[in-house]
Amino acid sequence: MRFKEDIQSGKFVVTAEVGPPKGTDLSEMIHRLEGLKGKVTALNVTDNQSAVMRVCTLAVAKIITDMGIEPIYQMTCRDRNRVGLQSDLLGASALGIKNVLAMTGDHPVLGDHKNAKPVFDIESVQLLEIINGLNAGHDMAGLELKGKTEFFAGAVVAPEANPFEPQFAKFEKKIKAGAKFFQTQAVFDMAKFMKFMERAKEYNVPIMAGILLLKSAGMARYLNQFVAGVSVPQELIDELASADKPLQKGIEIAGRQIAELKEVCAGVHVMAIGVEDKVPEILAAAGL
């Protein structure tokens, strides 16, 4: 378990993420992750990402642990109430999982079970407080646990969100609630990001910049249209559009971004949706 030690000691950390597949056949996912061992400090396992139903995060976090990759267990508040969330956290702890990323989660109407009843019994800020409580040896009802957890809890922030002030207020609340590190939404607008980093500095919490691998100009346009808090600049879209091999170009762009962000962040979080096996190439392009 190096993630916590590395990030706290100021070492530059690299995380990537994997979305569990929809179905019981995990062989392809495992195949894509094999090359990541030793290349990334830790790997996020997403939680029914975009509200699309998939294999549960906990199972995949355990599977990658067994592969020798340290997991960051993403936990959203969308699908479980406070009983379920705490119960899963205890289970994760029992399985040796240490890193948790607390998030509210996308609304079900954005996913593939649109008629689902959203839970949102609690939300990200409160979940962070709950995790602190479990670490201190009690559940949120104040009842004592037989054996406490030792979670290293983090949270997310969207530095390019519009409007930004309310997002920043929530970022502050998350720190107050016990977030020990942050991964950001994909960063494209350097000026905005630098402004955020400047203000975040005084809080003294490690921030990992989100790097999203652009696979084509079409994907970039889609992000601009449909994903909140992400805006890909036109130059990058043009660059991708005119490239012979857009994916290769995307890898080059991501590498460039990492090299640039390396100076200002505690680390980077690389999102290579569906092509996690390309992460080592991205890191190589960044000179890491």
Place this chain on the structure above:
Amino acid sequence: MIVAETKSLEEIRTMLNSYDRVLIVGCGTCVAVCHTGGERAVNLLGTTLRLARKVEGRDIEIGEQTVIRQCDFEYLDQVQNVDKYQVILSLACGVGIQGMARKFPNIPVLPGVNTTFMGFNEEYGYYTEMCKGCGECILDVTGGICPIARCAKSLLNGPCGGTNNGKCEIDLTRDCGWILIYDKMNNMGQRDKFMKINGPKNHRKANNLRYMDLRNWI
């Protein structure tokens, strides 16, 4: 006020398919304002159903009445000649429909409307849900804007990452409740208050078998 929408004609016709003598009872209060339950709505539905049956070549006898409120026995006493009918179709909110079903235990009472929410009359014919009746009002810490009703995730501590130019991630035509709350509190000089972490809600107050007993008080 309580907002409801009339069920589709198809749905109502299916519900009434096996009946030939129907009493439609409207409610003259909340749902009359949103054109769902008042005298005109009762009239319009009655006419439409008669026409539809005529096209089918079947007879139907429809009675039309409207009372001031269906959520109060005092007004339900005014419903007349129920014995002449096989079924009551109520155009009131869910409370009124259930009141009707209690008042007339021997005749089926059918819902003619879908009760949607408690809303504010923004402008003529346009309503916004304002309260979910959660039983633990927190408007004091949210600048008088309800996040339970006006945030799609009923969050308690600020906007989610999905807020998009001040709109909600699930519907870009609707304001993000938390941006409204932040702006309002910030403008009132209450950013400090906003920064306080609000703990998890006590959902027991919303999930219990609720009642209010003022009998000794009045």
